[in-house]
Amino acid sequence: MAKILDNLNNKLVNVGLKPIHPCTIMFYYIPLKGSISYTVLGTQMLTPELYENVKLIIVPKYISLTNACLLNSFVGTSLYLFSRPHLLKTPPKERLAFCVFGSSMFNLGSMLLWALGRTVAPDSTPLRFVIGLSGAAGLLWLATKYVSVIDSQISSKPHK
Template sequence: MASEGASNKNADCTLCDKIGLKPFTKENVFHYYIPLHGVVSYSALAVNVMNPGFVSKILPKKDLTNVLLLSSLAGTAFYIYGRPHLSKIPNSRRGLYAILGGSLFSMGSVLAWALMRSVLPRENAALATIAGLASGAVLVKLSVDYFTDCDKLVDKN
């Protein structure tokens, strides 16, 4: 019976490894899964800002902009909070830095998308959607690279 439980646990871990997910631990929930949810919300926010008609067709009486914005902000803040280069900063200040970074990233992206949307042709919703998703992907990649480089500067001793 005990060996069945162990083999199921190993099978679950193998499945997680195959699809690229981390095991559910407290650390992974806060520093992997919540930020992952934030990236999904960020992508949906990009579509919502760049092509608001698309979301209104799916959910005609629901405006999810604020929910997506807050979820994106929370995911970004949890990501920043968990970065190694901030590990020696007191938790309260670290939390403030994380909220500031999440707010600037999320709100700055919304502003950039709104400006981008104003210069794109109104009749081409597909172009606006692709531009929003592509620019969001570039911003996320640059941000992750920036934090990775910052983390490399931390003395590991």
């Protein structure tokens, strides 16, 4: 079993991903899954007609694609923020609260932006899809850049 995991980890590293380990699952792969869900959410918000007949294999039928993507994105964003250096010295309860707040503001703010954008977007489904995809990718890039700037400004003093 260890040999299989070693082979898998080597292949992951060769393609530029991190090896499988409990920490990388929690703070790399789940946030990665969240970013994919966030991108699907962005395209789904602007082109819901493309996702009308999507059947989710693992998710129960009563949970919509929007809610499944939002939940995955929320969890992924929260775990991404939780692992950032600027929050490492924050007490655990505050750290969790900051991560939940940051994730909520990012995801729900994005949904509001996409909902407003849908009202002014052209009637072309392919164009709206590209707008949703590029908008989600752009917001993810901007958010990670913003968090990186905050991380780069941390000091060695603990937060008060």
